[in-house]
Each structure stands twice: as C-alpha cells, then as structure tokens.
Amino acid sequence: MISGSVEQAAERLRKAVPIMVKHGIPVTPLNYALWYTYVANEDPTLNQRIDDIVAAYGTIPVSKAEDLFKTHISPTGSQELALGRMKDDLEQMVQGIGKDLHATIAGTQSFNSLLDECSRDLRSPASVSASIDDVFGTVEKLLQGSTAMHESTARFEQRLSAANAEILRLRNEMEALRQNAMHDELTGVYNRRAFDTELGQFMGHGDRAPVIHLAMLDIDHFKQFNDRFGHPVGDRVLSLVGAQLNNVARVGVSVYRYGGEEFALIFCGGTLKQAAELAETLRLSIERLVLKDSRTGERLAHITASIGLASRLPGESAADLVTRSDKALYEAKASGRNRLCQAP
Template identity: 45%
Template sequence: MRISTITNWAYALTVGLTLLSGGSFIIATHYADRERDALDIAWKIDEGVEVLARAAELTTEDARLFVFTGEQRYLEAFQTALAEERERERAIRVLREKGLPEEEVAALRAVEANAEILDAIEEQAVADFANGAENQAKAALFSPEHEEAQLGLLNSVSHFVDLVALRTRGEVEQASAQAELWGTIAKSMLALTALVFLCVLYFVLTRRVTRPLLRMSDVVQRLARQDYDVQLLSDGRRDEIGDMNEAIQIFRDNGLERERLDAERRKDQQTKDQILQLMHRLQACRQEGELAPVVALFASQLFPDLSGHLFIMNTGRTALVAKSSWGTPTLSGEEFPALECWGIRRGRAHLSDATNSDVRCLHLREQESSSALCVPLSARGDTVGALYFEEAEGGAALDNARTYVELIAENLALAIANLQLRDRLANLAVRDPLTGLLNRRSLDENLADLMQEDRDDPTALMMIDIDHFKRFNDQFGHDAGDFVMSQVATIITNVAGHGGIAHRYGGEEFAVIFREHDGAAALQKAEAIRHAIETAPIDYQGQPLGTVTVSVGVATTEDNRPKATLMQRADAALLQAKSSGRNVVVCDWSGRANRRLA
C-alpha cells in the first residue's frame, strides 16, 4: 500500500476519532447541563415553597398583630402579604404544570390546600375583627384549627422539599454518571486518536520510510561506486518507496547494461585491434606463401573456439586447396572442387548450421550439432580463395564472429589479389607471355650471376632454334605458329626437368642453362630434347602440322672454358648446326671437332 494511501486512511481515522471524541464531549456537557438544570429547578422550587411557608408565617403574624392592636398598618401588611402569597401559589401551580412527578404534585397540592385553609382562617379572623367580633377573631387565630393548619402547611412543605430533593438527587446522580461516562469516552477517543497518530507516525516514518531509506542509501552509495552486484529491496512494495526502489532498480539495470556494453565495446575494440595487426602483417607479406601462417596465427587468437582453413584457388581455378589450418577442423577436407562450396557459387558468406536453415555445402561431412561458415575471398571481381570456419557444438560463437570474419575476408582477399597481381607482373617482367618461359632479360641476368659466381661446377648452355619456323606461319597461320612455339617450349621444359632453366631467347630461339652438367650430360639432354620434339605429334585444331625439328648448339664451362664466352660459343654452335643441315646437335668442345648426332 502506498504511503499516501496509508496517510490518507490514517488522516480519515484520526478525523473520525476526533469527531467522535468531540461528540462525546458535547454529550458529556449536555448531561452536565442537565445536572445543573435539575439543581437549578430544585432550588427554585424549594425556594418558592419555602418563601410560601415564610409568607404564610408572616401573614399569620400580621393578622394577629392587627387583631391585637387594631392598627391599620398591620391590616395593610396582612393584605399585601396575602396578595404576595397568592402570587407564589400561582407560580407553584405553574411549576406543577411543567411535569412534576405525581408524588410531588400531590405534595404540592397538599401545600396549597394547607395554605388555603390557613389563609381562610386568617381572612375570617380579620373580617370578624373588622365587624367588631374581637374576641372571636383572636380565638380563631390562636385556635387549634389554626395551629393544625399552620403545622400541616409546614409539614407539607417539608415533605415536598424532601421529595424534590430526592428526585433532584437522582437526576443529578444520573446526569453526573452520564456526563462522567461520556467524558471518559471522549478522553478515551482522544487517547485512541493520539495512539493511532503515534502508531501511524511510527509505522510510516520508521518502518515504511526510515528503514527502507537507510537501506536504499547504502544501495545508492554502492551503485555510485559502480558496484552493481548490490542486492536491492525485493519486498514488492507499491508505494513511493517502492517507486524509488524501482527507479534505483532501473538505474542498476542501466548500469549493468552500460557495463555489459562497455565490456562488449572493449572486446570489440580489442578484436578490431588484432584484426588491424593482422592487416598490417598481410600488407607486409611479399609472397603468397607468407600469408597462410600469418592468417592461421591470428585466426587462432581471434577465434579460440573455432577451427578452420585458409583455402586458395588452384592455378586451373577448379579446386580450393588448404594452405593453412587452425584448431582441429573435421567437417571439410583440405582440397575439394570449388563448385562444391555454396559460398563460392553465391559469391557471399554461406552458413551451414545444425538446424539446416539453408543448403549445406557439399564439401562438408554430415555431423549433428555442428556449423560451418564459408566466406569467399573476392577482390577485383575475381575469387581467389575462401576463408572457412567451423564450430563443433551449436553456432553461437560462429554467429558472433561472422562480422569479423567477413571483415578479415575482405582485406585478406585484397592482400592475396595484390600478391597474385604482383606475381603476375613479376612474371610478365621475367617471363615470355606466349610460352611461359623465362625471357631474354632473365637469361641475361642468369648468365651475369653465373659469371659472378666463384664456383667450379661445370655449367652448360643450349641454344635451340626451330627449323623452318616461317613455314608454319605461312602455311597454317600465325596462331598455329604460336601454338607450335608453345608446344616446343612445353617439351623443352618437361625434358629439361628441374636441372634446366629454360628461356625464350627471341623469335623461335630458346636457351636452356644446365647447372652442374658436364659436356656428356649436356649432350645427352640436348639430344633428348631434339628427339622429343622431332617425334612429338603436334596438331592444331584437329589439323596435323607435320614434323617439327630443332637445331641445337651446346657450350660448356668444363675444362676451364671461360664463362664470359659461353653465350657466344653456344650461339656459334647453333649457327654451325643450322648450316650443317638442321635437326642436329652441335657441341663446342675444347680441342675436339663439333659433332652432329642424327
């Protein structure tokens, strides 16, 4: 109950008790007035009767003096006293008509009767005296009848006074008792009013205000110190204190929410700082192979509850190959066709969760309560790979990390695309775009490095020229000529293997450097290349192009032959091979004649 309601009820109760107390005091006063009225009436009646008795005595005395002295003044005094006595009798008659008890009325009538008898005797005596019957008048005033009438009057007055006194005493006692009763009631009401006021004051101030305020003061102080673990009042009050407690509860909830948001903001900022560090590391990478371990290191730190792979698109752009992993990923293999991933197909992040709310990627194994997120790595309109994360149980951590993963994927895709673009630009600078072999510039750099090296290992250089190459351009077209050149380059690369460094020297000429090859080994490799090209069936768009042959000139640094003239000697051997009928291998041996191997 609200304090205002309690206060209103207490106010109403106090007013009611006060009104009752006032009414009791009014009733008590009324009975006190009745007590005074009863005493006043009794006094007036007694006084009137007593005056009547004294007047009767005075009349008797005046009548006797007149009879004995015959003086006129006593007669006048007698007549005056008799008239006053008649007035008092009429006044007593009025009192009787006001509702005196029957017994008092009877006593009052006896007083009147005795007074009338006495007055009649005295009036007759005065009349007899006036008529000359002096002795008869005296005898009447002192006769036994007069004495008896006078004594009867006194007795009846005394009896009436006693009755009035008795009745008055009863009325006074009753009125006094009622006045005392109602006075006690009024005092009790006042005491009860005071008690109610004190109880309400104690209940409201002490129990409903002071104690809760003290507890709330402690709560507010702890909340001011950002101690949000404090327990609030939980008595379910619906008053002003309850409103204040509810407001404090809202303040505490807001504080907890603000603290939670601050923690999330700090965690978010920490995560973004780590992502920024990752971006800096990615930008510092100079080769595509350096990206994978960097991504694996930071992914395990950023998302410790998740496992995953970094997939890169293969050269043929048909499959995704895992370049690094973190955690213990089990749902996806380390290599799979690119179109098995819905993220690659759609070009946006794809979630395969346990609820099967969306189609599941084909490269994932079926496993209950597991979720996987595939984010394609796309930059400059090209997909270069995919960032893959999985969670063994549920998907809450995956949902929380999704925004960060997409942010990382965007920057990672750009870093991979930049490195691949750098590699392509580097290849364009050092490789021939048609054959994919190293270009003339690379050949010059490799020969320059060779001359600067202080090594005794023999090195061989082959100069290779396609015989009658112009025939292919003229007969089948330049596209066919380009095709022949690329096929020859492929054969040279395959036969030379890892020991040979193949270059396109220019036009239809090629150069191959063999490190740590003596003359015999170089001659064997040269003949293998010539034979593989001669025997290779080359068709362009379903049309046989005929036999393709090459002339080969070989030079070596064996037997301390100078490195500086290696290129010139190999080129001279090639010219000799072309002038010797083509489709031959000519070696420049020191102290030996050139050989032709057909």
C-alpha cells in the first residue's frame, strides 16, 4: 500500500521512473504501483522477486508484472477489479430497467381499468340518453389516460434505448479485457498475446538483451483425439499438457499457448544445452501422460509431443527466431514425432 507524505511519494516516483526506463518497463499504472512499492522497500519478498525476474530477463515481462501486482499489491488483480465494476454497472442498469418496467406495467393496468370503465359507461342503458357533456367527459378521461400511458411508455423506451447503449459499451469493455488477458483459460499457461508482447520485449534491449532460446512444441496427432473421442477430450489433452508445461515454468522460463495444439517456451539465460535438457525432460514427462476415460478409468491413448528448439542469433529478429524454431519442429515431426530437434 502506498503511504507517507506527498514529499515521500514524489521522491519515490523520482527514484522509480529512471529504473523503469533503464529496464524498458512500460509506464503504466500497474508498473508504477510495483516500482513505487519496490523503491519504498515496503515488501522485501516483492523486491526479491523483482530482482530475480530482472536478472533473468533484463526487464519485467507484462505477464510477470500482472502476477506480481495480483500477489503483492491487489489480491483481486486489475482485471478482476474491472470485472467487478462492470458487474456493478450491469446490476444497477438491470435494477433501473426493472423499476421502469414495473411502473409501465402498473400504468398499463391502470389504463386497462380506465378502458373497462369507459366501455361500461358507453354500453350502459343510461348512455342512450347521455348528454354531450357526459360523452365529452368520457372522451376527456380517455385522452388523459392515453396521454399518461404514452408518457409512461416513452420513458420506458428511453430507458431501454439507454440500456442498449450501456450494454454495447460493457460488451466492448469485456471484449477489450478478453483481448488484453495474458492467460489462456483452458490450459492455464500464458497466451499468444503474452508471447508476442514478451518475446519482443526480451529482444528489444539490443546488446543488453539476455540470451534467448525458443522452443516450439506441438502435440502429436492432436486431430485424432478430437476425431476419435470428441472435442471435450481434445480439451482435456490440452489441459493436461498445459499443466505439465506449467510445472517447468519458473523465473527465466515462460510457457505460452501459441495457437491450437502448439505451445511455446522462452528460455532467458543459460546455455542451449541447458535449454535442450529441460525441453527433453519436458518431452519425456508428456510421454508419460495417459489419457483415461473419466467415467471408467479406461486408458484411451498416450500423449506425445514434438519440439523444435533454436537459440537467438546475434541481431536476429523475433520473427526469424520463431521461423527457425518452427523449422526445427517440422523436422521433429517429419522424422517420426515424439522427439526434440535443434535448429542449426
């Protein structure tokens, strides 16, 4: 929590901003909160985690920043706060529509009663000898009732129109949150957006960029899981592999769902040999996974994966590194699958 006098706050920000600039940290409210707390030394555990991450990556990946924020500063997280606000807005809107609807229904019931009353008056025997004033009185009541009903309906239509605009706004905000999310909901690893953002972030430091190794992993014969057992089973396979990949995630090793049944692992620091050993260990752990029928426990199939690994060459772009890793992956698949191949 940020505390202290205005002068202290200003001094901490003066210390925080140069550090953020030095490490290429985007100047966002979330990062401000992290680095403000860091220079204030209010949470030694947070400071140690930040030091470890910066040592490994040369910066703080966006996804890691969100994790730190959620763990050390706001347990609900920035996305959860936004969702909570949206929920409150939606609840208020629904309550407002409900009140207007009840008012409109009440007005309709009153107008129906007025119509019944006027109908009885016009059909009664006494109406045969009714004067023009009597008929005029009935017309006047109908006019007043009709005007009130129109006004009530118009208010409700205005509320519905405003609600429709609010719903569209909330839907757009929800879509923006979904697009900005860093995690893949099904597998639990980081998503493609996080991969694209962070690979560029790691490689954007020029000579100060850490050594980077990139592994592209593809689940073998994944289409057969969907074709033989259905998409829910295919989702279970993805979830199992995602959990296995998360087991190797640590500072310096980040895991992402690249798309479909393909995953990516970024290794920052260390040697190619170390990255290859970890990738091979991971491949073997996936090979030991067994897909079972959730109802009977019957073994349905084994799961295997092919992996392509490449180290970033001096001056190489992110796109070129991905291309070389992909070529190594294709080589692994073409040579029999369930193996690791390294790019030259």
